[in-house]
Amino acid sequence: MQRDLTRGPVTSTMLCFALPMILGDLLQQCYNVADTLIVGRFLGTAALGAVGSAYTLMTFLTSVLLGLAMGSGAVFSIRWGRGDLDGLRESVCTSFFLIAALTAVLTAASFAGLDTILRLLQVPAENYALMRAYLWVILWGIPATFLYNFMACLLRSVGNSTAPLVFLAVSAVSNIGLDLLFVVGFSWGVQGAAGATVLAQYLSGVGLLLYGVWRCPQLRPQRRHLRLTRRGLAEISQFSLLTCVQQSVMNFGILLVQGRVNSFGPAVMAAFAAAVKIDSFAYMPVQDFGNAFSTFIAQNYGARQPQRIRQGIRSAVVCAVAFCVVVSAVVCLLAGPLMGLFVEAEETEIIAIGITYLRIEGAFYLGIGCLFLLYGLYRAVAMPGMSVVLTVISLGTRVVLAYALSAIPAIGVVGIWWSVPIGWFLADFAGFLYYALRRGRIEARLTGE
Numbered sequence: 001m002q003r004d005l006t007r008g009p010v011t012s013t014m015l016c017f018a019l020p021m022i023l024g025d026l027l028q029q030c031y032n033v034a035d036t037l038i039v040g041r042f043l044g045t046a047a048l049g050a051v052g053s054a055y056t057l058m059t060f061l062t063s064v065l066l067g068l069a070m071g072s073g074a075v076f077s078i079r080w081g082r083g084d085l086d087g088l089r090e091s092v093c094t095s096f097f098l099i100a101a102l103t104a105v106l107t108a109a110s111f112a113g114l115d116t117i118l119r120l121l122q123v124p125a126e127n128y129a130l131m132r133a134y135l136w137v138i139l140w141g142i143p144a145t146f147l148y149n150f151m152a153c154l155l156r157s158v159g160n161s162t163a164p165l166v167f168l169a170v171s172a173v174s175n176i177g178l179d180l181l182f183v184v185g186f187s188w189g190v191q192g193a194a195g196a197t198v199l200a201q202y203l204s205g206v207g208l209l210l211y212g213v214w215r216c217p218q219l220r221p222q223r224r225h226l227r228l229t230r231r232g233l234a235e236i237s238q239f240s241l242l243t244c245v246q247q248s249v250m251n252f253g254i255l256l257v258q259g260r261v262n263s264f265g266p267a268v269m270a271a272f273a274a275a276v277k278i279d280s281f282a283y284m285p286v287q288d289f290g291n292a293f294s295t296f297i298a299q300n301y302g303a304r305q306p307q308r309i310r311q312g313i314r315s316a317v318v319c320a321v322a323f324c325v326v327v328s329a330v331v332c333l334l335a336g337p338l339m340g341l342f343v344e345a346e347e348t349e350i351i352a353i354g355i356t357y358l359r360i361e362g363a364f365y366l367g368i369g370c371l372f373l374l375y376g377l378y379r380a381v382a383m384p385g386m387s388v389v390l391t392v393i394s395l396g397t398r399v400v401l402a403y404a405l406s407a408i409p410a411i412g413v414v415g416i417w418w419s420v421p422i423g424w425f426l427a428d429f430a431g432f433l434y435y436a437l438r439r440g441r442i443e444a445r446l447t448g449e
Contacts, residue, residue: 003016003017003159003160003161004159004299005017005159005295005296005299005300006081006299006300006303006305006308010308010311010312010315011315011319013296014289014292014293014296014312014315014316014319015319017159017161017292017295017296018161018288018289018291018292018293019161020161020162020164020165021156021161021164021165021288021289021291021292022284022285022288022289023165023169024152024161024164024165024168024169024288025284025285025287025288026281026284026285027165027168027169027171027172037341037342038179038180038183038184038193039051039183039190039193040270040274040342040343040344041344042183042184043183043189043190045266045267045270045343045347045350046126046127046130046266047130047189047190048270048273048274048342048343049124049127049266049269049270049273050123050127050130050131050134050190051130051131051134051190051193051273052269052270052272052273052274052276052277053121053123053127053131053258053262053269053273054131054134054135054138055273055276055277056251056254056255056258056276057117057121057135057255057258058135058138058139059251059254060248060251060252060254060255061106061110061139061142062142062145062149063244063247063248063250063251064102064106064244064247064248065099065102065103065106065142065145065146065149065150066145066149066247067240067243067244067245067247067248068095068098068099068102068240068241068243068244069095069099069146069149069150069152069153069240070153070240070243070247070291070294070379071236071239071240071241071242071243071244071379071384072091072095072099072150072153072154072236072239072240073153073154073156073157073295073298074157074239074243074294074295074298074379074380074384075091075095075235075236075239075240076088076091076092076153076154076157076158077157077158077295077298077299077302077380078298078299078301078302079091079302080157080158080159080299080302081298081299081300081301081302081303082302082303085218086225088219089219089220089221089222089225090221090225090227090232091232091235091236092154092219092221092225093221093225093226093227093232094232094233094235094236095150095236095240096150098233098236098240099146099150099240100146103142103143103146104143106142107139107140107142107143110139110142111136111139114132114135114136114139115132118131118132118135120259121255121258121259121262122259122262122263123262124262124265124266124269126266127262127266127269130189130190133189133190133191133194134190134191134193134194135194136191136194137191137194137195137198138194138197138198140198141197141198141201141202143205144198144201144202144204144205144206145201145205146205147205147206147208147209148164148167148168148201148204148205148208151164151205151208151209151211151212152164152208154212154219155208155212155216156291156292156295157295157298157299158216158218158219159295159299160216161292163208163211163212163215164208167203167204167207167208167211168204170203170204170207171200171201171203171204171207172200174199174200174203175196175197175199175200178195178196178199178200179192179193179196179197181196182195182196183196238384239379239384242384242385242387242388243379243384243387245388249388249391249392249395250391250394250395252395253391253394253395253396253398253399254395256399256402257398257399257402257416257419258272260402260403260406260416261413261416264406264412264413267349267350267353268353268413270343270347270350271339271343271349271350271351271353271354271357272353272354272357273342274339274342274343274350274354275339275353275354275357275358275361277342278331278338278339278342278354278358279331279357279358279361279362282327282330282331282362282365283324283327283365283368283369285323285327286320286323286324286327286365286368286369286372287368287372289316289319289320289323289372290316290320290369290372290373290375290376291372291376293312293316293373293376293377293380294375294376294377294379294380295380296312296380297309297312297313297376297377297380297381298379298380298381300312301380301381313377316373317370317373320369320370320372320373321366321369321370323369324365324366324368324369325366327362327365328362328363328364328365328366331358331359331361331362331365332358332359332362332363335354335355335358335359335362336351336355338358339351339354339355339358342354353413356414356417357417360414360417360418360420360421361417361420361421363421364420364421364424364425367421367424367425367428368424370428370431370432371390371394371424371427371428371431374386374387374390374427374428374431374432374435375387375390375391377435378390378431381442383442386431386434389430390427390430390431391427393423393426393427393430394423394424394426394427395423396423397419397422397423397426397427398419398420398422398423399419400419401415401418401419401422401423402415402416402419405418405419
């Protein structure tokens with residue numbers, strides 16, 4: 001189902017478009033949450049810490065591909081808003097070939113540098129072998145991640161956020177079933193959990209590709225579109241490379257923080273692995289709403305509807321703030337029971353560490369909610385460089401404070417948790433200040449002047 005974001009009531013149009021994206025990404029989180037739940041319950045805390053650290057690494061690696069796909073999606077949305085189908089098909093080809101080539105390079109480099117990466121992450125000896133075994137299997141899923149995210153961004157850019165959800169739903173259910181079969185039934189350990197995830201990823205990636213080719217003829221390139229041009233590469237690069245840098249910087253910062261977390265030992269690793277999954281579920285909806293907001297802005301930017309964009313900005317801020325306030329209250333109140341889903345009750349130290357993390361992070365989700373809207377706005381109006389600046393401020397602050405505060409004995413690991421919301425709010429301040437100072441320039445972009 002395709003939705004025209006340039007028509008109809010602003011708030012309901014954005015929310016209806018965002019809902020399948022939110023549900024889809026929540027299902028995508030089920031890939032790693034299923035691993036975490038089953039591994040934590042059946043394979044122990046050492047395996048839980050290994051899988052959790054591997055999740056952070058894989059998020060960083062695939063953020064390169066996700067950033068390229070998201071940036072390309074902005075180009076697709078603008079061309080769709082203008083009704084330029086030939087230009088859209090050319091952009092699809094250019095982007096696909098570019099990201100496919102980088103996927104091949106990234107996959108090969110990840111396998112070649114696996115041991116070096118693990119040493120840089122300061123993985124404890126008791127977790128090293130388990131994490132390496134898990135990663136050796138999970139890395140084979142990188143091409144599937146590319147296929148799914150490229151096709152999802154393409155379909156969403158033209159208003160179809162439902163198809164990606166359907167394929168993820170089937171894939172998530174398959175992943176959980178395969179996890180139980182491979183880990184509990186066949187006793188394949190962490191390799192079984194990784195194998196289940198990889199098979200499920202290919203199911204969604206290849207399935208969505210076939211759907212796009214079969215059901216969306218208006219997006220299907222013809223022979224004359226199967227070429228790379230300097231103009232096409234420049235346009236895709238303008239949006240995609242900076243969005244890729246933004247995503248990579250963000251997740252590289254998280255990876256550096258993961259290294260500091262690992263230095264505190266297996267109990268902190270396990271607590272962080274479980275708490276991050278809860279954290280991701282909590283703010284994932286507002287992240288996806290930010291992506292939907294970006295597509296809304298981009299389509300209306302292409303259609304030259306500045307007034308509708310202004311209405312969308314006001315509506316998005318209200319929706320994001322309301323959601324973050326509610327979710328913050330839920331996570332802070334239910335931190336203990338939520339940790340109990342992942343960790344056995346007798347692991348009191350791990351649960352206590354996780355509760356502290358969730359109550360600090362959870363109280364400040366408003367900061368990350370506003371930041372996602374700022375990312376989406378600047379990406380949609382062809383100012384992705386500002387998104388990179390905000391990411392550097394947020395993650396730079398987080399990394400510096402994480403290492404500095406946690407080195408103080410009286411603060412310890414709690415300093416890592418406090419560094420996150422401080423980074424969010426500093427980036428928010430910079431983003432809103434820039435908008436206020438450069439409002440005239442941004443308004444000129446919206447009107448096409």
